[in-house]
Amino acid sequence: MSRARIIESVRRGLGRGELPEQAKAALVARLNGGGNNLIPARSARPHAEQVALFVEMAQGVQASVARVDGGAAVPGAVADYLAQHNLPSDIVMAPDEALDAYPWAARPLLNMRRGKAEDSDQVSITGAEMAFAETGTLMLTSAGARPSTLNFLPETHIVVLRAEQITGAYEEGWKYLRARAGDVATLPRTVNLITGPSRTGDIEQTMQLGAHGPRRLHIIIVGP
Amino acid sequence: MQSTSHDFIARSRAGLADGDLQQALARFQTGFTAKRAEAAARLPEFEALRDEAVEIKNHSLEHLDFYLDYFAAKVEESGGTVHWCVTPEEARQTILEICQAVGARTVTKSKSMIGEEIALNPFLEENNIEPIETDLGEYIVQLAEEYPSHIIAPAVHKTKDQVADLFYRHHKGRGADRRLEGVEELVSEARAMLRQRFIAADVGITGANFLVAETGTTAIVTNEGNGDLTQILPRVHIVLATLEKVVPTLEDMTTILRVLARSATGQEFSTYTTLSTGPKRPGDMDGPDAFHVILLDNGRSRLLGSAYRDILRCIKCGACMNHCPVYGSIGGHAYGWVYPGPVGAVLTPNLIGLKEARHLPNASTFCGRCEAVCPVRIPLPGLMRRLRQEEFDAKLLAPRYRLGLSLWAWFARHPGFYHLAGALGVGLLRLLAARRGRFARLPFAGGWTAGRDMPAPEGGSFHAQWRRGRRV
Numbered sequence: 001m002s003r004a005r006i007i008e009s010v011r012r013g014l015g016r017g018e019l020p021e022q023a024k025a026a027l028v029a030r031l032n033g034g035g036n037n038l039i040p041a042r043s044a045r046p047h048a049e050q051v052a053l054f055v056e057m058a059q060g061v062q063a064s065v066a067r068v069d070g071g072a073a074v075p076g077a078v079a080d081y082l083a084q085h086n087l088p089s090d091i092v093m094a095p096d097e098a099l100d101a102y103p104w105a106a107r108p109l110l111n112m113r114r115g116k117a118e119d120s121d122q123v124s125i126t127g128a129e130m131a132f133a134e135t136g137t138l139m140l141t142s143a144g145a146r147p148s149t150l151n152f153l154p155e156t157h158i159v160v161l162r163a164e165q166i167t168g169a170y171e172e173g174w175k176y177l178r179a180r181a182g183d184v185a186t187l188p189r190t191v192n193l194i195t196g197p198s199r200t201g202d203i204e205q206t207m208q209l210g211a212h213g214p215r216r217l218h219i220i221i222v223g224p
Numbered sequence: 225m226q227s228t229s230h231d232f233i234a235r236s237r238a239g240l241a242d243g244d245l246q247q248a249l250a251r252f253q254t255g256f257t258a259k260r261a262e263a264a265a266r267l268p269e270f271e272a273l274r275d276e277a278v279e280i281k282n283h284s285l286e287h288l289d290f291y292l293d294y295f296a297a298k299v300e301e302s303g304g305t306v307h308w309c310v311t312p313e314e315a316r317q318t319i320l321e322i323c324q325a326v327g328a329r330t331v332t333k334s335k336s337m338i339g340e341e342i343a344l345n346p347f348l349e350e351n352n353i354e355p356i357e358t359d360l361g362e363y364i365v366q367l368a369e370e371y372p373s374h375i376i377a378p379a380v381h382k383t384k385d386q387v388a389d390l391f392y393r394h395h396k397g398r399g400a401d402r403r404l405e406g407v408e409e410l411v412s413e414a415r416a417m418l419r420q421r422f423i424a425a426d427v428g429i430t431g432a433n434f435l436v437a438e439t440g441t442t443a444i445v446t447n448e449g450n451g452d453l454t455q456i457l458p459r460v461h462i463v464l465a466t467l468e469k470v471v472p473t474l475e476d477m478t479t480i481l482r483v484l485a486r487s488a489t490g491q492e493f494s495t496y497t498t499l500s501t502g503p504k505r506p507g508d509m510d511g512p513d514a515f516h517v518i519l520l521d522n523g524r525s526r527l528l529g530s531a532y533r534d535i536l537r538c539i540k541c542g543a544c545m546n547h548c549p550v551y552g553s554i555g556g557h558a559y560g561w562v563y564p565g566p567v568g569a570v571l572t573p574n575l576i577g578l579k580e581a582r583h584l585p586n587a588s589t590f591c592g593r594c595e596a597v598c599p600v601r602i603p604l605p606g607l608m609r610r611l612r613q614e615e616f617d618a619k620l621l622a623p624r625y626r627l628g629l630s631l632w633a634w635f636a637r638h639p640g641f642y643h644l645a646g647a648l649g650v651g652l653l654r655l656l657a658a659r660r661g662r663f664a665r666l667p668f669a670g671g672w673t674a675g676r677d678m679p680a681p682e683g684g685s686f687h688a689q690w691r692r693g694r695r696v
C-alpha cells in the first residue's frame with residue numbers, strides 16, 4: 001500500500017520511527033491551539049480606521065467602493081452603479097437571507113433572479129462573510145444560499161458588506177469560521193478570499209482585468 | 225516530462241540568439257524585481273515574516289509523517305478521498321481511473337507544476353481525454369505545443385505578436401476570424417474561448433499551494449479566477465500535490481501567504497486565495513460532487529534525508545528566477561525540465577539525476593541574489609556548490625575540465641608555485657603582447673576575445689604589488 005511506503009520513506013528520511021505519543025500530543029495541541037503567528041501591525045487600529053484602510057486597499061487593486069448610511073439606500077446604490085457603467089439591470093442574486101434586509105422592491109426596474117450563476121448572467125450580487133483591512137480582501141464562503149459561481153461567472157460582481165463586517169487581519173476570519181463550526185473543525189466547502197477583480201499579466205506583463213472571473217468588483221459598504 | 229537538461233549548453237546558446245526571446249526577457253527583468261522590492265519595503269514586518277515562514281516549513285518537514293496522516297484523515301472526514309502515490313506512473317493512473325469512472329471527455333486544468341512533472345497532458349490525450357489548460361499563460365504554451373518557461377509566468381518567453389499569431393491560427397475555426405492586436409482584445413478572446421470549455425468540462429484538476437492539516441483543506445492562489453471555475457463547475461475536483469505542501473494550521477498558511485505574492489509578483493495579496501474542503505455539502509447549489517487529493521512523493525521523501533532538504537521549503541514563488549542574471553539571459557526553456565532558474569538548478573538534478581542535469585548547478589555566477597530574495601531563505605548558491613562538488617566527485621566532468629580544476633587546485637594548495645606561475649604568466653603575456661599592449665586573439669580565450677581585445681598585464685601580479693606595499 002502506497003501510504004505505508006510513503007510514510008516509511010518519510011521516516012527513513014527523517015532518521016526516526018513513528019513519533020512517540022507525547023510528541024504527537026504536543027503537535028495536536030499546536031494544531032488545536034489556534035495560536036497566531038506574527039500579524040503585521042498595519043491593520044491593528046480603531047474600527048473606523050480599519051474601514052478606511054479597507055477602502056484604500058480595495059481601491060488600490062481596482063475594486064470600486066461605495067458607502068451608504070443604511071440598508072434602505074442599497075438598492076439605489078446598485079441601480080446607480082449599473083447605470084453609471086451602462087450595465088444591464090438583469091441581476092442574479094444569492095438567495096442569502098442576509099440580502100433580504102434591503103428593500104429591493106423599491107427599485108422595480110432591477111430585474112432580479114435568486115440562485116446560482118449561469119454563463120449568461122452579466123451581474124451578480126452577494127453578501128460577504130467578513131472583510132480584512134490588511135489588503136482590502138473580502139471573505140466569501142459557500143453554503144446552500146451562497147453559491148460560489150456568483151463570485152466568478154458574471155462580468156460584474158457586486159458585494160454588499162456591512163461596515164461592522166470589516167476587521168483587521170485574515171486571522172479574524174479563521175477564528176470566526178472555527179467558532180461557527182463548533183467542535184467540528186470543518187470549513188465550508190469553499191472559502192474565497194477575494195482581493196480586487198480578476199486579472200492577468202500573462203501577455204508581456206501587461207496587467208489586464210477580467211481574465212476569467214469578474215472584470216468589475218464593486219463593494220457597497222453599509223453603515224458608518 | 226521528458227528532460228532535455230543534458231543539452232543545456234546548446235539550448236542556452238539558442239536562447240541567447242533568439243531575438244523574440246531576448247525582447248520578451250528584457251521586459252521581464254525589470255518588472256518583477258522592482259515590484260517585489262516595493263512590496264517588501266511597504267511591509268515593515270516582511271523580514272520577520274520570512275523568518276517565521278522558514279520555521280513553519282522546517283517544523284512541517286520535521287514532522288511530515290504526522291501532518292500527512294492528520295491531513296489525510298481530515299480530508300476523509302469531510303467526504304474527500306486521498307490517493308497516496310509514490311511515482312508519477314501511479315499518480316497518472318489514479319487520475320485516469322477517476323476520470324474514466326465518470327466517463328470524462330474533457331478536463332480543465334489550472335496551473336500545476338506537478339502536472340508538468342508527471343507529464344499528465346500527453347497521458348490523458350493518449351487515453352482520449354482532452355486536457356485544457358485554463359491559466360492564460362498555460363493556455364498559450366499549450367496552443368504553442370510548448371511547456372512553461374517560468375513557474376508563475378508560463379508564457380513569459382512569448383511576445384504579444386507571437387500570442388496574436390497563435391490565437392489567430394487556433395481560434396479561426398471557432399468564431400474568431402481576425403488577427404487581434406491589443407492585449408485587452410487577446411485576453412477577452414481567450415476568456416470567451418475558455419468559458420465554453422469550463423462549462424463543458426467533466427473533471428477539474430488544480431494544483432495546491434498548501435495542504436492544511438488542521439482542516440483537511442487544500443488552498444490555491446490565482447489572479448485570474450481560473451482555478452475557481454476549474455473546481456466549482458465540473459462534477460469532480462482533483463487536487464494534485466506533492467508531500468511537502470502540507471502545513472499545520474490556517475495561521476501557518478497565512479504567514480506564508482503574506483510573503484508569497486509579495487515575493488512572486490510584488491502584489492500585496494493574490495486576487496484569489498481559495499480554500500477547498502471536501503466535496504459540496506448537502507444543500508449547496510454548486511461545487512463538485514467528488515473531491516480527490518493526489519498526494520505524490522516522487523522523490524520528496526528521499527530528499528528529506530539528503531543534504532538538500534532545504535529545497536523542500538520552496539513555495540514556488542519564482543523570485544529566484546526573477547532575480548537570476550543567468551535565467552534573465554537565456555530564458556527558462558534552456559534548463560530543459562519543469563523547474564528553471566536557481567530552484568531548478570537544485571531540484572532538477574535531485575529529481576531526475578545529476579548525470580542528466582549536471583550543467584544546471586554550473587549555470588550560476590553565485591551572485592547570491594536568489595538566496596537574498598528567497599522568502600523561505602533556501603541557501604541556493606550553497607546547494608548548487610554542493611552539486612558541483614558531487615559532479616566532480618562522480619567524474620561527470622569532461623577530462624579537460626577535470627584536468628584544469630585539478631591543476632588549479634594543486635597550485636592553490638602550493639602558494640609558492642602559485643606565485644611563481646603567476647609571475648611567469650604575467651611576464652610571458654607582456655612579452656607576447658610586445659608593443660601593442662593587448663591581444664586580439666588568445667588561445668583558450670577565443671570566446672572572450674571574439675568580442676573585445678584582451679589587455680596585456682601591466683606591472684606585476686597582485687601578490688607582487690601587495691608585497692611591494694601597494695595597497696590601493
